Amino acid sequence: xxxxxxxxxxxxxxxxxxxxxxxxxxxxxxxxxxxxxxxxxxxxxxxxxxxxxxxxxxxxxxxxxxxxx
Numbered sequence: 001x002x003x004x005x006x007x008x009x010x011x012x013x014x015x016x017x018x019x020x021x022x023x024x025x026x027x028x029x030x031x032x033x034x035x036x037x038x039x040x041x042x043x044x045x046x047x048x049x050x051x052x053x054x055x056x057x058x059x060x061x062x063x064x065x066x067x068x069x
Contacts, residue, residue: 011052011053011054012052012053012054013042013050013051013052013053014050014051014052014053014056015048015049015050015051016030016031016049016051019039019051019056022056022060023060030051031049034049034051039051039055039056039059040052040055
């Protein structure tokens with residue numbers, strides 16, 4: 001039996017604006033969540049934040065209490 005795993009470097013990443021649109025908040029709020037450790041961010045080579053789509057979707061699907069503005 002073969003287990004399919006998503007490699008971190010091939011996983012879809014979202015911008016702060018895209019995450020903010022999903023949660024209906026300001027992009028600065030998403031950045032604050034990342035700084036507070038409520039959401040994991042990845043930094044691009046240019047220093048921009050990106051967020052794993054799977055983590056964001058998980059929060060949206062039922063764990064939204066973990067993200068408080």
